[in-house]
Amino acid sequence: MIDYAIYRIAVLVPTLFAVSLAVFLVLHLVPGDPARNAAGPDAEEEDIALIREHYGLDQPLWTQYGTYLVRVAQGDLGESFRSRRPVLDEVLRRLPATVELAGYAMIFAVILGVGMGVVASMRPNSWLDQIIGALSAFGISVPVFFLGLLLMMVFAARLQWLPPSGRGTWSHLVLPVVTLGLPYVATFARVARSTMLEVLSEDYIRTARAKGLVQRAVIWRHALINAAIPLVTLLGVYFGRLLGGAVIVETIFAWPGLGRYMVDGIIQRDLQVVQGCILFFATAIVVVNLMVDLLYSVLDPRIARG
C-alpha cells in the first residue's frame, strides 16, 4: 500500500512537468504578437519593443520555457498584461470561491445522486424508479447555463427567496451549487442504480438475506459498500468536469471564482492569466485523480498489489 502510494506520488512529478510544457507550448501557438496584444491597438513601436523585452518575449522559445519553469517553481505565474497584477495572487484570491462552489456541488451531487440511485435500485421498474429515471434524463440533458437562468428567474426574481448573484452568505451558495450539481446528481443516480442492481444479484447479498438481515442493513451496509468502488472512480473524473462546469456557472451567477477570471482572460487575450489558470486547473485535477486512486486502493486492496 505504502509502496504504491510512493510510486503514484513519484509519477506525479513527470506528469506535472508534461502538463506545464503542454500548457506553455499550446499557448505560444496563439497567433498574433502577445506584446502587441498587450500594448493595445494604438501603442507606439518602442512601447511594444519595451514590453517584449520586459516579458522576455524576444528570447527563443526554449529559453522562455526554461525561465517560465523556474518562475513557476518559485510560485511566480507571471503578471496579467491588463491589470499588471501577479497572476498567482489573483488566482489564490479567487480559489476559495471556486473550491467552495465545486466542493458543495460535489457533496450535493453525491448525496442526492447516490441516494436516488439506491432507492431506484431497490424496486427496479417501479413508479419511483421511473420518476427517478425521468429526472436523471432531464438532468443530463439540460444545459447548465439555461438551468441556471431558469432557477435565477424563479427563485431570485419571482419568488425572491434567494439572491440572484454574488457571494457572501450561504443563501448565495444555493443557486450556483444546485445549478452546477444537478447534472451530476443525474449521472450519479444512473451509475449508482446500475452498479447497485449488479451488486444486489450477487451471492453474498443472498447470503446476507438468508441469515436474516433486514433490508436496510443489506442495502446500506453490504451492497452500497461494494457498489462504492465504481462510484469513487467517477468522483475523480467528475471533479474535473465540475471544474469545467464551474467556468460557466461562475459566469451566470457573477461568482468571483477562477473560472470567470479565466474566461475574462481569454476574451481580453490576456495570455498570462489563461496560462496560469489552466496550469492551476490541470494541477488540481492531477492531484485529485491521485487522491482518488489512493482512496480506491484503500477500498479495494487488490489494486495496489496488481
Next chain:
Amino acid sequence: MTGFIIFLLATRRYMAIVGLGVLAVFFAAALAAPLIYSWSAATLVNLSQALAPPSLTLPLGADEMGRDMIARLVWGARVSLIVAGTSVSVALVAGLLIGGLCGYYDNRITFVTMRAMDAVISFPRILVAIMLITILGPGMASLTLAIAISSVPVFARLFRGPVLSLKTRDFVLASRSLGAGDMRLLFRHVMPNISALIIVQGSISLAEAVLIASGLSFLGLGPQPPVPEWGAMIAQSRSHLMSSPHVVLVPGIALFLLVLALNLVGDGLRDFTDPKAGRAIARPA
C-alpha cells in the same frame, strides 16, 4: 432503421420513439432553414419590433434586436447540428484510426500515443476545448475543431479495447492464414464488428457535442453575433429574461429538447445493440 423502430415499439421504449420524432423535426428544420427563412430574416436588426411578445405574425416573438425568433431558432438548429455533426464525424474517424491502430499494433509508438490520450482524457473536455479556442480564436470553425479534437481521445480509448480483443479471434486469425494483410484485417474484419459501438457512441457524443458547443458559445467563444447559435442567443438576451422571458426560453427549450432527444435515442440504440438488453438484435439495420 425500421428494425430499430420495431424494436422500440416491441419493447415499449416509447421515450426513444418520441426522441426519434423530435430529432426528425430538428433535422427537417435545419435542412429546410434556407427555404423557409432567409439568412437576413434571422440576422437583420429591426428595432421597431424589438422584444415583441409571441403573436400571430411572430409566433415565437422577436429578440432584443427585433429579429424573428422562429427564423433564428431554425437557423440555430442548422448551426448546432452542423457543428455537432461535423465535430463528431471528424472525431469518430480520427478516434477509429488511432484506437484501431493502437489496438491492432502493440509497440512503443502506440503505447506512448495511448498514454497521451489518457492524459488528455483526465482533463474536462470543456477546458481542453477552451484551450484550443484560445489558440484558434473564437468562431464556428474553431469551435467545431476544438470539440472534435477534445473528443478524439475518448473515441480512441473506447475503440482500442474491442479491437485488441477482436484481433485474436478465430475469424481474424483464419483470414490472416489465408494471406490477408494487416490493413485488410483491420478495416474489413475487425472494424465492422464494432459498428454497433460506433453508432451508439456517436449518438451519445452528438448530445455531448451540442451541449459543449452551446456552453462555449454562451461564454462568447463560439460563432460571433449575428450568427444565431442557441447558446449565444441566450447569452445575448439574458438581461431581458425578466421582462421578455421568451427570448431566453425559446432557444433554451430548443437546446434542451435536442439534447434530450439525442440522449433518448442513444439509450434506445444501446439497448437495441446490447445483447444483454433481452430481445435485442446484435446488429442495427
